[in-house]
Amino acid sequence: MEFENTTRPPLSESEAAAEAKRIIQEAYRPETPVRHIPTSFRDDTPLPAYGDTPPVHQDDKRIVPAWAAGIAVASIGVGAGITGIGCGAWLVLQGLASVTLYGVLMVTLPFAGVAMVATAIGGAINKARNAVTKNVYEGPVVQNTQINNTSNQRGMFSRTRNDVR
Known part of the structure; x- marks a missing residue:
C-alpha cells in the first residue's frame, strides 16, 4: 500500500529542503529556561549608619513539616x-578487663557502701523498736505435757501428727 497525499500536491525540491530545515531547527532549538524559585533572600535596603538593623520579614517556606523536623x-x-552511654560502658568494661586488686575494690566499693548504709538503717530501726516495746506478762501460766500421737498409713504414704496439749 502506497501513501498518497490527497490534500496537497507534492513539494518541490526547494520547498522540501526548506521544510526539512524548519523541522530540524525546531527539533534542535534550545528550550526556554525554566524559571527557578530562589532558595535564599537578599535584602538590598541600605543599612543605617549606626545602631541595629531593623528586622525584615522573611516568609517561612519550609519543605519539611515541623513534626518531621522535631x-x-x-x-x-x-x-x-x-x-x-556506650562509650561509658566501654570505658567501664575496659577497666574491668584489667583485673587488679584496686579495680576489684573500686567496683565493689559502691555496693559495700550501700550495704553498710542499709545495715546501719536496719540497726537503728531495730533499736528504736526495742526501746519502745514494753512486754508485761500477767495471768496464769499453764504447762501441759500431754501428747496426742495419731498416725495414718494408707498405701505407700504415711502421716504422723503430734499434738502437744
Missing part, C-alpha cells in the same frame, strides 16, 4: 545519648 532532632539527640 522527630529528626529527637532521634539525633537519642543517638548522641546512646553513643555516650
